[in-house]
Amino acid sequence: MSPSAFPLAGRTALITGGSRGIGRAIAELFAESGAEVIICSRKQQDLDGVAEGIRAMGGKAHAIQAHVGKLDDIERLVGVLDERGLAVDVLVNNAGISPPNTGTFCDTTPALWDKIMEVNVRGPFFLTAALGRKMAQRGRGSIVNISTTSALMAQPEIGAYCVSKAALNTMTRCFARELGPQGVRVNAISCGVIQTAMGDHTMNDPQRYADMMKINPLKRVGYPEEVAAAALFLASDASSYSSGVILQVDGGVLS
Numbered sequence: 001m002s003p004s005a006f007p008l009a010g011r012t013a014l015i016t017g018g019s020r021g022i023g024r025a026i027a028e029l030f031a032e033s034g035a036e037v038i039i040c041s042r043k044q045q046d047l048d049g050v051a052e053g054i055r056a057m058g059g060k061a062h063a064i065q066a067h068v069g070k071l072d073d074i075e076r077l078v079g080v081l082d083e084r085g086l087a088v089d090v091l092v093n094n095a096g097i098s099p100p101n102t103g104t105f106c107d108t109t110p111a112l113w114d115k116i117m118e119v120n121v122r123g124p125f126f127l128t129a130a131l132g133r134k135m136a137q138r139g140r141g142s143i144v145n146i147s148t149t150s151a152l153m154a155q156p157e158i159g160a161y162c163v164s165k166a167a168l169n170t171m172t173r174c175f176a177r178e179l180g181p182q183g184v185r186v187n188a189i190s191c192g193v194i195q196t197a198m199g200d201h202t203m204n205d206p207q208r209y210a211d212m213m214k215i216n217p218l219k220r221v222g223y224p225e226e227v228a229a230a231a232l233f234l235a236s237d238a239s240s241y242s243s244g245v246i247l248q249v250d251g252g253v254l255s
């Protein structure tokens, strides 16, 4: 483990969707920076592989299967954390889905709408409510929500996703106001296109990719490690006077 610019030694961090992509990069960087990390997603086997890799590098990691859109799973996850004596200092609400719409925004089916909202909005809300309350009782904590530029740029072909992330941004500010007086900071990262399984959706569509690059001053996609670096800053004491911030990590798309 190399020394980190933003140490997390002595902190326990839960990263949802930590089995691949941005969540995995965050979990690995946090562990490298001294945190004991807990990762969750729907597939135990994938989680185990990431946790084993972190342990092999000398870090501390726990892998707990949970579907963040299911309230029973959130309750069970919080129960397992209590049983293991893991008090979460840092929560990263990273798990998210962006299924392609099969028609226009008007065509969004109730089933697709509910599926997106349950993972991208309901999950982060109830997990933050459960763990944020515990952080407030201990008088400290940092919550980082992984959002997107699509929250501000209407894209009707993934309209329900845009709406869900706009809700996440507003949720960030509501929790920042409510939990701030108890020492809990709540921030978000607004990602541009990042090279992951989800990002492939844009990168594999030549027209969509060309449109994105037209408005991207850095003329490239981002990498999970670049989002992880921003998450580490927001998780650590280096950002101790920042709360309610939506930090752009998007190559300058919104400039």
Ligand SMILES: NC(=O)c1ccc[n+]([C@@H]2O[C@H](COP(=O)([O-])OP(=O)(O)OC[C@H]3O[C@@H](n4cnc5c(N)ncnc54)[C@H](OP(=O)(O)O)[C@@H]3O)[C@@H](O)[C@H]2O)c1
Residues within 6 Å of the ligand: 016, 017, 018, 019, 020, 021, 022, 023, 040, 041, 042, 043, 046, 066, 067, 068, 069, 093, 094, 095, 096, 097, 098, 119, 146, 147, 148, 149, 190, 191, 192, 193, 194, 195, 196, 197, 198, 199, 200
């Ligand atoms: N990549 C981009 O271009 C981009 C841009 C802007 C914002 N973002 C945001 O960044 C976050 C991470 O995206 P990514 O690109 O890293 O996506 P990804 O590669 O598809 O990874 C998503 C992660 O979330 C987990 N997950 C999905 N549904 C879940 C559920 N119901 N419960 C628990 N875990 C779940 C996945 O594991 P399982 O499938 O095994 O559950 C996986 O670990 C998302 O919130 C996304 O909206 C991504």
